[in-house]
Amino acid sequence: MRYVGLVFAAALGLAACGQGAPAAGGGATVFPNLFQTAYRAEATVTSENGHVQPLVMIRDGNKQRLEFESPQGNMAVIINGDTGDQFVITSSGGQTVAVRGGAPGGLSDPGEAWAGDMATTATRTGACSGAGLSGSEWTNTTSGDTACITDDGIILSATHEGRPTWQTTSVQRGPQSPDLFVLPPGVQLMDLSAIMGPAIQAAQGGGEAQTALCEALRGQNVPANVLSRAGC
Structure with a gap:
């Protein structure tokens, strides 16, 4: 279940505070709202021990879905902020089961690290880019951690204690199907x-x-x- 915990923690963290406002120089002057944009992104999450986990993150407002492969099978994490539902879905050997609630373990991810108080102590330190998009680099004045974020709240990259933790490789903006954020019909729920x-x-x-x-x-x-x- 370790891989479930790593990515589930990532999903839980990808909700931050603040509204982005365009600045004269083309960057945000207030830390962006991380759940204002609908998009599908491919990314990698790097753990403290150097393990790199590719994943797909799908977001639409308060709803999130992460998809990834693990030794347990194909997995998806669904967090529906509108309903409060949280599920981890595992598909393996022709069977699909879902677990309600959280999972053990954790990996520091950009959303988790930059939510709440961290965002209030961040300052814009320049321009940045990633996945073919432009953004603003934000530096936490206490820890020195950095994040590259578009003005509409898409995290392009992040670092913690000088090492990379998140790297977005592609982004497709646009509305996402509501079916992505609910349990598929017939899936057993534990x-x-x-x-x-x-x-x-x-x-x-x-x-x-x-x-x-x-x-x-x-x-x-x-x-x-x-x-x-x-x-x-």
């Missing part, structure tokens, strides 16, 4: 809290957490390949 809760309680009570986890998974009618990967 409740992560219902699965992990019994295992956590068993561990806290001195019981067998693995047995409780397997029983909870079977109670959710998860596919056999998921049970196998969980050691059940």
Whole structure:
């Protein structure tokens, strides 16, 4: 589930504050609003250990979808800010399952790093470009981290502690299908809290957490390949 956590954290972070306003020099003078534009982008996320994860990010207002490949199969993360729904969808071996809620692990991504207070302490330090687009480079006055962002809120690149963490390689602007931000029909939905809760309680009570986890998974009618990967 590590890859799920890495990219899910990225998705959670891609909502920031502030409205961009054009400046006389052609750049924004206020940190851009990162969820005002509809687009599809291809990018790479680089973790602290140097692992590079290619992904596709699709965004339309408060709704986001990230698609990527992992050892667990093809995955998609959906965050619908309008409804509050959050899902991780896995497709493997001809079966597709979805988990409601978050996932363990995390990778510092541009949206997460530049949301909230980070954005309020950023200053525009020049022009930049990426994926064939022009943007403004923003530098956090406390950490020195940088991000290249278009005036309409598309992150083109970002760095943390001097190393690259995000690089957009292509962007297609335009409205996105609403179907991308909901569960596909017929996909089995598992409740992560219902699965992990019994295992956590068993561990806290001195019981067998693995047995409780397997029983909870079977109670959710998860596919056999998921049970196998969980050691059940």
